[in-house]
Amino acid sequence: MTTATDTLAVRCTGIHKSFGEGEARVHVLRGTDFDARTGEMTFLVGPSGCGKTTLISVLGAILSCDDGEVDVLGHDLRALSSGKLADFRLANLGFIFQQFNLLPALSATENASIPLVARGESVKAAETSAREMLESLGMGDQVHKMPAQLSGGQQQRVAIARALVHSPRILICDEPTASLDAATGNTVMGLLRDAALAGDRSVIIVTHDNRIFDFADRIHHMADGVITHIESPDSSREDAP
Amino acid sequence: MYRVALRMLLGDKTKCLGLVFGVAFSTLLVCQQMSIFFGLLGRASSVVNDVREADIWVMDPSVKTIDVPYPLRALELPRVRGVEGVAWAVPFFKATVQVRTHQGMLENAIILGIDDASLVGVPDAFVVGSIDDLAEPDAIAVNPAGFRLLFPGEELDVGRELELNDSRAKIVAIVDAAPAFAANLTIYTRYSLATQYTNNGRNQLSFILAKSADGTPPEVVAERIAARTGLKSVTSQQLRRESIMYVLANTGIPVSFGTVVILGAIIGVAIVGLTFNQFVMENIKQYAALKAIGVRNVKLLFMTLGQAAFVGVIGYGIGLGIAALFFSTVPKKSDALRGFYLLPEVAVGVAILAAVIVILSTLISMRRVLTVDPATVFRG
Known part of the structure; x- marks a missing residue:
């Protein structure tokens, strides 16, 4: 559990999102409300198909919603063009994916340096920062290895380094422990918790893995496109807003 | 990001070699055939070329080429x-x-x-x-x-x-x-x-x-x-041109060589296009991840063009090098090809063709990169 500063990093209100046309139309988000605070680890849990991925895609500035308000770090995402959204992601968001999605042809350092290189930093400076980040994650002796030479846990650490190297304000993690064993999963969650605390950032985690629920400050339970209730670390239950 | 793009390309050695081979093959085929074609056309006027002292040729009005004279x-x-x-x-x-x-x-x-x-x-x-x-x-x-x-x-x-x-x-x-x-x-x-x-x-x-x-x-x-x-009276330059035009109009040479050149270009586009498309498809998740991180489409476009340019330059260089080696050695040993050489104009023309091949192939594949939904990275 971290110490929240009670500053809202994300505030989504009444989000609607559908896919498809006509009879094939699927209403995934049905007026969903969601918020995440700075310095806090917010979990989003629920059964498959309930809309978790769609929700983090919307608040991650990857997917636009059909209706509702999406305020991330004080920016109305619905008002931004696709190019501006890309810039916003690069400047403010870090992503960790279930399948890591590392570039297989790049070393750990090169993978971790991508956001900085994409922002226009020199390769040398970017790789120096990436190496420092990897060292801080206990990967100091693996910096030159290729993803195929790393274990699942090590690959996820590289992915965490890539997500943190440009000091994003919000970290969005999709099933970060799904491909890891319990011990490695705990280590990774510890790293993410430290990242949330150290960087004064908001960490949003989508997960099915109830072994890591103890790391959460708040757990948003989702079903059928809406947040049904919010669970706090002391097990007290809040109604969904 | 060009470095990232090149590392992605070089990381898949099989496809990288396939792409380079496609461009090199097209370059070699088209360079060789075009040069032989122009060499043959040059032979149509070689008798005129070898008469250096005169600048005017007079002949029967019915004569269309140096090779079919009518007595005066x-x-x-x-x-x-x-x-x-x-x-x-x-x-x-x-x-x-x-x-x-x-x-x-x-x-x-x-x-x-x-x-x-x-x-x-x-x-x-x-x-x-x-x-x-x-x-x-x-x-x-x-x-x-x-x-x-x-x-x-x-x-x-x-x-x-x-x-x-x-x-x-x-x-x-x-x-x-x-x-x-x-x-x-x-x-x-x-x-x-x-x-x-x-x-x-x-x-x-x-x-x-x-x-x-x-x-x-x-x-x-x-x-x-x-x-x-x-009588018909023309300058050496005119007779040279008329003799070449006669060959172009009255023989199957242009069609034959033109077919090979077109096939070379088509095969180049097919090999490079399919291989590049396969490369993009196999890396589509990585492109989606880059988009999710915040890399703009225009940057991805230039990354892909950078990969294509790399393949194009290397493939063109290899193809041109082999063609140059061919024309610098074989015509010296074979009278059938004597006087044939790699024309600079052919090299420039084939460079443009190679550029067209890689750009076409890139554009076909780029559509997938530009339209890939970055949200796919969340879909396991």
Whole structure:
């Protein structure tokens, strides 16, 4: 559990999102409300198909919603063009994916340096920062290895380094422990918790893995496109807003 | 990000090699075929090229190419000489003749008869002997390719005798004439001898070679000759062009070579396009991840173009290098390809073609990169 500063990093209100046309139309988000605070680890849990991925895609500035308000770090995402959204992601968001999605042809350092290189930093400076980040994650002796030479846990650490190297304000993690064993999963969650605390950032985690629920400050339970209730670390239950 | 793009490309060595091979193959095929094509077209006018002294050619009005002359009356020569602006005019004979060696080798040859007095019309480069040797009795000069055709495996030399239509001819010189379109063996001899060797009948003058007087453009003099004599009179440049156009219009050569060139380009696009598309599809998740991180589409477009440019430059370089190696070695050893070389214009043209191939292939694949939903990275 971290110490929240009670500053809202994300505030989504009444989000609607559908896919498809006509009879094939699927209403995934049905007026969903969601918020995440700075310095806090917010979990989003629920059964498959309930809309978790769609929700983090919307608040991650990857997917636009059909209706509702999406305020991330004080920016109305619905008002931004696709190019501006890309810039916003690069400047403010870090992503960790279930399948890591590392570039297989790049070393750990090169993978971790991508956001900085994409922002226009020199390769040398970017790789120096990436190496420092990897060292801080206990990967100091693996910096030159290729993803195929790393274990699942090590690959996820590289992915965490890539997500943190440009000091994003919000970290969005999709099933970060799904491909890891319990011990490695705990280590990774510890790293993410430290990242949330150290960087004064908001960490949003989508997960099915109830072994890591103890790391959460708040757990948003989702079903059928809406947040049904919010669970706090002391097990007290809040109604969904 | 170009470095990231290149590392992605080089990381998949099989596809990288496939892409380079596709561009290199197309470049080599098109370079080689285009150069041979232009070499063949050059042969269509090689006789004209080898006559350096004259700048005007006079012929029967029905003649369309250097290779199909129609005899003129002998009295046309003094008429041409009398036209204002003509510095000099000499007869030029061209025909085909059968040649036999004492060893029984039989070949078809182009025989060119030059003015007995001035010996105008022979190329100025002699490999063995000299132009003065053509003044000897029964003297002929042959080109190196022709000599090797008649005497395979033997060193170029003079003194050998040939039989031309039952008449004796003696090789007194080897002249560095370019191979002609119609035959590899070209014989130069005096006009009077050439007409004896061929027994062409009463009218034997194939062409009249003329030189415009100093200060008078050859085009103007050629027009005057045509107006005064009723004959066809053109500059060397015009006859060269007309002879090439005749080959283009009346043979299957352009279609044949054009088909190979088009196939080369299509195969290039197919190999490069399919391989590149496969490469993009296999890396689509990585492209989606880059988009999710915040890499803009335009940057991804330039990354992909960077990959294509890398493949294009390397493939083009290899293809061009092999083509250059081919033309710098094979024509020296093969008379069939003698005088063929890699034209700079062909190299530039094929560079443009290679660029088109990689850009087309990139654009086909880019559509997938540009439209991939970054949210797919969340879908396991």
